[in-house]
Structures are given as C-alpha cells and as structure tokens.
Amino acid sequence: MSRKGLARFSLLSDLSPDDLACLEGHLDDRAHPAGFQVFAEGQEADGMWLVRRGKLRIESQRAGSLSPAGPGSALGALSLVAVGPRESSAIVDADAQLWFLSRTAFRELASEAPQTACRLLEGMLRDTAGSLREGLDRLS
DSSP states (O other): HHHHHHHHHHGTOOOOOHHHHHHHTOOOOEEEEETTTEOOTTTTTTEEEEEEEEEEEEEEEEEEEEOBBBBBOEEEEETTTTBOOOEEEEEEEHHHHHHEHHHHHHHHHHHHHHHHHHHHHHHHHHHHHHHHHHHHHOOO
8 A cells, every 4th residue: 555646636736744644554455356246335334435546437327437547546535434325326337456444443542543534524524525516516
C-alpha cells in the first residue's frame, strides 16, 4: 500500500501524511478479475471502495449504465455512516486492484484517530456536494 497512491483520491486530498498513514492501516487490499461483481444493487452497503487500478462498470436498474469508475474513484463513501442498500452494482471490466474500508474499520479509525476520521468525512461531504451540484446543473 502507498500513501502516495491514497493521496490521489479527491476525498482524501485534505488528509495529512500522518492521516494517510493512519487510514492505510484500516484498508483491506483486494484484487478482482474482470467479470467479478464487487457489490450488487440492493445489497446492504457496508463500506467504501477505492479503485487503485482497473475499471469498474456501474449499473443501476433505475438509471441504467452510469459512468465507469477508474483509478482515483471512490464508491460507496456514504455507506461508512449511512446504513442502507446499495443504489447500484459494480462489476469489474478490467482486472482491478481495490482498497476497501469497511464501516467497522471506519468506526475503529474514528475511535483511534478522530481528527483523521473527521477529515475523511469532510472530503466525503465535499465530493457529495460537488456531485449534487453537477446533477442539478444537468437538470437546468
């Protein structure tokens, strides 16, 4: 795992090197081949996925095919704090290297390093607000 690799994710951009080192210890490194379903729409959301390498296809029954997720993409960040079902499915299109932060691991991080967890939440909210603004702009 590499702190430099973590720094390229926009929701982690405000984390200090010490924050990234702390977060690093809570991430699970996973590799999945093309065709593997990372998560399914309707499934209980249990954590956030960070795409290090590869490409994931994102699909929703409501919205159809969505923008693909490639290196630097974060999926399911809100599930760290909001319990509920996944809004979409993610399928690996090109062999993928991912980091996973479970809700349980996030709670451990919040207990051990509350400032780091707070900075991560701030990044999530900043990215979510930006996505909401983009969606509203498309509707105008």
